[in-house]
Each structure stands twice: as structure tokens, then as C-alpha cells.
Amino acid sequence: MSKPYFSFFAVCSPVLASVAMAFSGWTVDANAATTPADAKTNGALYAVVHVDVEPKDLSSALPILTTYAQRAAADPAVRHIDVLQQDGGTNHFTLLEAFRSQAAYQQFVAQSYVKQMRERIQPMLGSPFDERLHSAVVIR
Known part of the structure; x- marks a missing residue:
């Protein structure tokens, strides 16, 4: 049974490493959660969103994602946002988003700008819009 898990992590480790590198510049609040019980009350929420557009739509998708990121960066609900473009696969993007809370x-x-981005990018997608929400794992 351990073999499937090993192969899963072997394949995913480059992706996880790139996400970790993107978040490595962030600082941790001295009042941040220090135990798993506190982690639930700390409230921060993170989204990793994979947006893969058809190569023919790359020039149309870039301004949509750029405008979205600029608007999100000014949104008080958003702590941080990064738009990453895959090396060697320029039509593959990963959005790293951090929010103050679930609310x-x-x-x-x-x-409206979030809904608009999702509606405008939808016809350009080469694979489903993949948004995954995460909470921080507190390591002491």
C-alpha cells in the first residue's frame, strides 16, 4: 500500500517544491498558531489554483490574469497573490492566493472581478479550472 503513495509524492514533489519556494518569502506572525488546535482558530486560508489555457489562447489569457491579479492585490480580503507561469509550458499558470480567513x-x-475572470477564462481552458483550498500546517 505504501508504493502508490510513494509514487504520488515522487511525481508531485516538483510541484510542491515550487509552491513552497513561492511561499518561502512570506513571514510568520509572532502571534501565529503554535499548536494544531490553534491552527483552526488562526483562520488564514490559502488557495492554489491551476489554470491551463489552450496554447492558441495564451495572448488573450495573459491580460485577463494580469488584470485579475492587480485587482486582487488591492482587495482587502487578499493577503497575497502570485501568478506563476510554468517554465516550458507557458500556457500553464498557478495562482497562489492567501486570504485572512474563510469569510x-x-x-x-x-x-464581480473574480466572477468576471472565471467567466472570461472558462472558454480558453484546456483542462478544468482547478482550485484547491488549504489551511496552514503548524510546525513547532
Whole structure:
């Protein structure tokens, strides 16, 4: 049974490493959670969103993602946002988003500019829009 898990992590480790590198510049609040019980009350929420567009739509998708990131960077619900473009696969993007709380995330996805980006990018997608929400794992 351990073999499937090993192969999963062997394949995913480059992706996880790139995500970790992207978040490595962030600082940790001295009042941040220090135990798993505190982690649930700390409230921060993170989203890793994979957006793969058809290569023919790359020139149309870039301004949509750029505008979205600029608007999100000014949104008080968003702590941080990065738009990453895959090396060697320029039509593959990963959005790294950090929110103050679950409520802030809900407020964010209800914003018209977020809905507009998702609606405009949808016809360009080469694979499903893949958004995964995460909470921090507190390591002491």
C-alpha cells in the first residue's frame, strides 16, 4: 500500500517544491498558531489554483490574469497573490492566493472581478479550472 503513495509524492514533489519556494518569502506572525488546535482558530486560508489555457489562447489569457491579479492585490480580503507561469509550458499558470480567513475568501469569490475572470477564462481552458483550498500546517 505504501508504493502508490510513494509514487504520488515522487511525481508531485516538483510541484510542491515550487509552491513552497513561492511561499518561502512570506513571514510568520509572532502571534501565529503554535499548536494544531490553534491552527483552526488562526483562520488564514490559502488557495492554489491551476489554470491551463489552450496554447492558441495564451495572448488573450495573459491580460485577463494580469488584470485579475492587480485587482486582487488591492482587495482587502487578499493577503497575497502570485501568478506563476510554468517554465516550458507557458500556457500553464498557478495562482497562489492567501486570504485572512474563510469569510474573507467567501467575500473575495463573490466579487464581480473574480466572477468576471472565471467567466472570461472558462472558454480558453484546456483542462478544468482547478482550485484547491488549504489551511496552514503548524510546525513547532
